[in-house]
Amino acid sequence: MRQLAKFAISVREEDFVLHLVDEAGEATDFATSPEQLDAVIDALDELLAENEEDLFEIDEDGPTYQKPLG
Template structure:
């Protein structure tokens, strides 16, 4: 299985392009509509949220870093 080592996203007029680079340096590009892009974000957010406590051993009394939105 190839390993993802780098990615970027380019915004075009009506869609987005994911640029994925594997450990052999091969680049694969995927175009995605705004709806598809949102679905990817939602899926990753859900996956990370489900595993966050186990993966990062977050305790209820530990401070949580929040990145400012502005």
């Protein structure tokens, strides 16, 4: 399975472009409607909320979340 290295989202006239780059530098672009992009964001938000304690360390000084590196 390829590992996501970076991503970008750009706005076009009537839709968005989701630009994904893997660790080897191979890039793939996807045209996406606002509704599709919103569905992806909602799905990621739900997944992260369900697994928040396992994925993030909570900073004791406040509600800042930090994802461990590595």
